[in-house]
Every structure is written in structure tokens, then in C-alpha cells.
Amino acid sequence: MAKKENYSLFAKEIVKLVGGKSNVKNVLNCMTRLRFELKDESLADEKAIKSQKLVKGVVRQGGQYQVIVGTEVSEIAPLVRSELGINDEKEIIEDTKEDGGQKDKLFNRIFKIISGCIMPLLGVLVGSGLIKGCLVICTTLGWLSDTDGTYIILYAASNAVLYFLPIFVGFNAGKVFKMNQFVAAVIGASIMYPTILTAVNEGTTLTFLKLPVQLVDYSQSLLPIIVAVWLASYLESFLKRILPQIVHLMFVPALTLAIAVPLTLLVVGPIMTIVSQALSTVALAIFNFSPLLGGLLFGALWQLMVLLGLHSAFIPVLMNIYFENGSDPINGVLGLTVWALAGVALGYALKVKSKEEKSLGTANLVSCLCGVTEPTIYSLIVPNFKLFIGAAVGGGVSGAIFASLGGKMYAIGGDGLFRIPAMINPAGLDISFYGFIACAVLALIISTIVTFFVVTPQQKEG
Numbered sequence: 437m438a439k440k441e442n443y444s445l446f447a448k449e450i451v452k453l454v455g456g457k458s459n460v461k462n463v464l465n466c467m468t469r470l471r472f473e474l475k476d477e478s479l480a481d482e483k484a485i486k487s488q489k490l491v492k493g494v495v496r497q498g499g500q501y502q503v504i505v506g507t508e509v510s511e512i513a514p515l516v517r518s519e520l521g522i523n524d525e526k527e528i529i530e531d532t533k534e535d536g537g538q539k540d541k542l543f544n545r546i547f548k549i550i551s552g553c554i555m556p557l558l559g560v561l562v563g564s565g566l567i568k569g570c571l572v573i574c575t576t577l578g579w580l581s582d583t584d585g586t587y588i589i590l591y592a593a594s595n596a597v598l599y600f601l602p603i604f605v606g607f608n609a610g611k612v613f614k615m616n617q618f619v620a621a622v623i624g625a626s627i628m629y630p631t632i633l634t635a636v637n638e639g640t641t642l643t644f645l646k647l648p649v650q651l652v653d654y655s656q657s658l659l660p661i662i663v664a665v666w667l668a669s670y671l672e673s674f675l676k677r678i679l680p681q682i683v684h685l686m687f688v689p690a691l692t693l694a695i696a697v698p699l700t701l702l703v704v705g706p707i708m709t710i711v712s713q714a715l716s717t718v719a720l721a722i723f724n725f726s727p728l729l730g731g732l733l734f735g736a737l738w739q740l741m742v743l744l745g746l747h748s749a750f751i752p753v754l755m756n757i758y759f760e761n762g763s764d765p766i767n768g769v770l771g772l773t774v775w776a777l778a779g780v781a782l783g784y785a786l787k788v789k790s791k792e793e794k795s796l797g798t799a800n801l802v803s804c805l806c807g808v809t810e811p812t813i814y815s816l817i818v819p820n821f822k823l824f825i826g827a828a829v830g831g832g833v834s835g836a837i838f839a840s841l842g843g844k845m846y847a848i849g850g851d852g853l854f855r856i857p858a859m860i861n862p863a864g865l866d867i868s869f870y871g872f873i874a875c876a877v878l879a880l881i882i883s884t885i886v887t888f889f890v891v892t893p894q895q896k897e898g
Contacts, residue, residue, distance in 0.1 A: 443508070446490050447515035450503060453488075455479030460520055464500075465513035466555045467562075468492075468810050472501040473548070493814030499548055504810045506803075510559075550752050552612035553605050553662055560597050562854075565847035567594035569857020572846075576865055598848075601759070602628055602654050602661040609662050613669035619689050620665045626697040627654045627661070627705060644698050650706040656759040658752065660700065660708040667704065668696040716760040719753050723766055727839035731769045735835020735879075736828040738773045743813055755848075763844040763861075768872060769835040771845065771855040775876040776830035777812045778804035778852070779883025780823050784816055786884070787891045807851030822890055830883030834875040843868040843875075 451457060454472055459480075461473040474480060480501055482494055490512070492504040505512055571590055574580040580587045597604060602624035610620025626632075635642055635651055642649040654660055672692045679687055723730040741747040758764040778801055785797025800812040817823050846868065849858025859872040 442490075443512050444515055446488065447512060447519045449488065450485065450491075451516060451519045453481045453485045454501060454503075457520055463513070463516055463520060463522065464551060464555055465509050466551075467558055468504055468506050468509055468808060469495075470503040470505060470509060470513060470516060471551065471555075472503065473499065474501050477501055492810045493818065499545070500551070504814060506810060507808055549609075549612055549662065549666075553608045554658075554751070554755070556608050557597065557604055561848045562850045564594045564597050565849040565858050566854060568847045569849060569860050572860040572862055573857065576860070598759075599655045600624075600628060601656050601658065605658060606661045606665055609665035610669075613666055615665065615669040615672045616689060616692075619672065619692055620668065622693060623664055623668060623696055623700060624661045626693070627664075627700055632701075644702060647702060649701050652705055652709050654705060654709075657709065657712065658756055658759055659712045660705045663708050664696060664700040664704045667699070668692055671695055712756050713760060715753050716757045719757055719766070720761075723839070727765070727842070728836045730766070731835035731837070731839025732832045734766060734769045735772055735776070735838075736832030738770050738831065739777060739809065739813065739817075739827055740824065742809070743818070758845070758848065763846050765839060765842070765844045768843045768845040768859065768868065769839055771851060771859070771872065772834045772838060772875055772879045773827070773831040774804055774807065774809055774851040774855070775879040776827045776834065776883040777809050777817075779830050779880040779885075780816060780826045780887045781812050782880065783826055783884040783887025784823065784891055787888050805852045807854050809851070820891070823887055825890055826883040826887035829886045830879040830881075833882055834879035837878070838871055838875040841867050841871045843871045 450470070451460065454460060454474060455476065456479075459475050461475055463473070464471040472480075477496060485491055485494055485503060490505050490508065492506055495502040495504065567590060571580070571587060571594060575582060575587070582588075582591075603621050604624075606624030607617050607621040610617035613620075632642075632651070633653065633655070634640075636653050640651075642651060652660075672688060675688045675691055676684060723734075738747065741750075754764060754767055754770075757766065781797050781800035781804055783797075785794050785801060788794055788797065796815060800816060803809070803811045817827065843859070844861075845855075845858050846861055847858040849855050856869075856873065856876075859868045861868055
């Protein structure tokens with residue numbers, strides 16, 4: 437109860453410190469951050485925000501004012517929304533369709549769209565990946581077979597969010613583009629309709645008003661539904677303007693679906709599928725041109741990109757690689773950077789003398805092993821930036837080796853220890869699994885040693 441009261445007080449205080457209710461357009465959250473969209477960021481008292489006990493750091497990126505609070509965000513975010521008067525039925529975010537280009541740079545606008553469509557799904561995506569990894573372990577060890585009812589039911593639980601991704605992303609996109617979310621979800625469901633998927637699998641030819649439909653399997657797709665809902669939001673807005681209010685309830689959804697679904701299947705879907713495949717192909721081609729160099733650079737610099745907020749630009753591309761191919765070598769490397777940060781925390785704890793600093797290092801080590809890196813970044817590396825050397829060396833060396841071995845990630849999983857199940861190939865244990873474990877241990881050891889020699893015994897936080 438005391439903890440909940442503390443969270444409630446923090447929610448009230450953080451709203452006040454970001455400029456008050458009148459300064460907040462919207463607030464989202466990911467797994468560790470409150471992502472405010474503020475009317476005027478200069479009104480936020482950053483010094484006071486950073487002084488809050490629950491705050492690990494502040495990042496301004498992509499048009500968002502991000503307050504890092506760690507895994508407690510899942511309990512804090514609803515309280516902040518309640519304080520702001522935001523719920524599923526009511527939002528205070530302003531309409532930016534007309535002036536969004538004027539107020540926001542293109543990158544910021546794209547970032548907000550991606551964040552709004554994907555971030556609400558991260559928890560269930562990671563959880564599903566964890567179940568899928570555990571199922572692979574069970575089948576590999578002979579505890580289950582893929583014909584067992586237990587396996588089939590749990591596999592359905594683990595794969596449903598990916599298979600029906602267009603429906604969930606469509607629902608979120610409806611909120612982002614301020615249209616009827618259920619209509620947006622139905623657009624996603626329509627392109628996943630069993631009869632259409634059967635036609636795709638059987639190579640059947642379909643036409644719409646005698647126009648040939650290029651059939652595509654949209655399961656696990658991301659970009660087609662986002663663009664489809666974006667266009668549908670303008671269509672819905674147009675229909676609301678020209679149709680009498682009395683017929684809005686029936687005819688706006690009916691006409692939106694009747695126009696948007698065929699348009700998606702005829703034009704938007706095929707085009708965005710080509711774009712998605714091109715993005716994945718180009719990204720993988722660059723990485724595969726020299727896996728050693730790619731692994732070295734991503735392994736060494738990824739956490740720096742996270743610190744600077746530049747990693748968000750890669751998220752849709754990396755997710756798209758996985759959705760298109762069912763595996764991702766780049767994300768495999770990125771998982772090792774968390775182990776490198778764990779090594780920084782361990783090396784720091786081993787070298788410093790005071791109990792308080794040792795406790796700080798140990799707590800951050802546990803946090804990294806559980807997949808949460810923000811505390812280490814903002815409590816150790818930001819105040820003592822030379823500690824980043826340990827993370828860069830450990831992540832770079834281990835990333836280069838893992839990429840050279842051809843390792844891949846086969847499920848969307850957590851980080852730290854929870855990344856390991858995601859490295860299991862559904863066909864059986866291979867270099868991705870064994871190589872990742874070996875490289876994770878290597879990253880931990882290298883970063884620990886480098887950090888031990890970089891940090892000075894009398895070094896204090898800040």
C-alpha cells in the first residue's frame with residue numbers, strides 16, 4: 437500500500453514538474469519510460485525531475501519528453517494518465533493532422549507514429565517470445581512434441597500476437613491517427629481473413645471489380661496496416677464532413693471499410709510489402725557484407741545510440757527484418773550489449789570501496805541480468821562516461837564474434853537472461869544458442885575487466 441501511495445504522489449509531482457496538465461498533449465509508456473508529448477518542453481523543470489527518487493534519467497527525443505523510471509512504469513503510467521484525465525475513451529492530445537508538419541519535423545512525426553503503434557505491444561511481444569523459446573526447449577529436450585495438445589495450445593498463445601499483428605497494430609494505429617480504432621482493427625482483420633489467406637496459400641486468383649488483386653500473406657506484417665490506417669483516417673474524416681450527423685453511426689464505418697479494405701489489398705498492401713522487403717534486404721545486405729564489422733559496430737555503439745535516443749530510428753527496420761524472415765542476426769548482437777553493461781556494473785562493484793557504491797554496482801548488475809539497462813546507463817555511465825569504454829569493448833568484441841558465427845535471434849524476447857530462449861532455432865539448438873551464451877559470458881568478462889581498470893577506487897557517482 438505504501439508503495440502505491442508513493443507512486444500516486446510521484447504521478448502528481450511529475451505532472452506538475454513537466455509543466456502541469458495544461459502543458460501535456462499526451463503520455464505513452466514503453467517498458468521503462470514515461471513518454472510525454474508536451475506543448476512547451478521549456479516549461480518542464482528538468483533539474484527537479486531528475487532529483488526525484490524514482491527517476492533514472494530524462495531524454496528528449498523524437499518530439500517526446502521521456503522520463504526514465506524503470507520497470508515500475510507499468511504501475512506509474514496509469515496513475516499519471518489518471519492524473520491527466522486520460523483514459524481509453526478520452527484523450528487530451530491535440531489534433532495535428534492539419535498542422536503536424538508545421539509543428540513537428542518529419543522524423544519526429546514518424547517516430548511518434550511508430551512509437552504509438554508498436555510500444556503498447558512490446559510487453560506482450562516479449563512475453564510471447566519467452567513462451568515460444570520455452571516451448572522450443574521443451575521439444576528439444578523431448579518433454580513435449582509438436583502434436584501434443586499442451587504444445588499446440590501454448591504455441592497458439594505464443595504466436596497469436598505475431599500472426600494477427602495487423603489487427604493489433606491497426607487498433608493502435610487507429611488511436612495514433614485519431615480514427616475509430618475498431619474500424620482500424622477490422623481493416624487489419626480483413627486482410628487476414630481466412631478465405632483470403634487460403635487464396636494466398638493455394639495461389640488462387642482474386643479480382644475486385646475485375647481488377648486483379650495481388651495476394652500477399654500479411655501475417656506478421658507491420659508497414660502495410662500502418663499506412664492503410666493512415667489513409668483510412670483521412671477517408672473517415674472526409675466522410676464525417678460530408679455525411680449528415682444522423683447517419684454517421686452506420687455509414688461512416690461502412691463506407692470507410694468498403695473503400696479502405698479493397699484499396700489496401702489492391703494498392704497499399706502490395707506496395708508497402710515491397711517497401712518492407714526492400715528495407716529488410718538492404719539492412720541485412722549491409723550487415724552481411726561484413727558480419728564481423730557489423731557485429732563490432734552494433735555491439736560497441738548500440739548502447740550509446742540508446743543513450744542518445746538514436747536507436748528508435750532502427751526499431752521499425754529491425755522488427756521488420758524479424759517479421760519478414762522469422763529471424764534477425766542484428767538483434768542477436770544487440771542482446772549481447774546488455775551483458776556488456778552487466779560487466780560494467782560488476783567491474784564497478786568489484787573496484788569501488790564504499791558500501792554504497794558497491795551496492796549501486798550490484799543492484800545495476802541484477803537489473804541488467806533481468807534485461808533493464810537504464811539504471812546502469814544513467815546512474816553509472818552518464819556520471820562517469822569513461823565507463824562506457826568497458827561496455828563498448830565487451831559489446832564490440834562479443835558482437836563481432838557472434839555475427840561472424842552466423843548467430844540469429846528467432847523470437848522477440850526480453851534482454852539479459854530472458855534473451856536466451858529467443859536465441860533457440862525452432863529446428864533445434866545450434867550456434868545461435870550456444871554461440872550467444874558463450875559470447876554473453878565473454879561480453880560480461882571483458883567489460884568487467886576493462887571497467888575494473890578504468891574506474892578508480894575513490895570514484896563516486898556524479
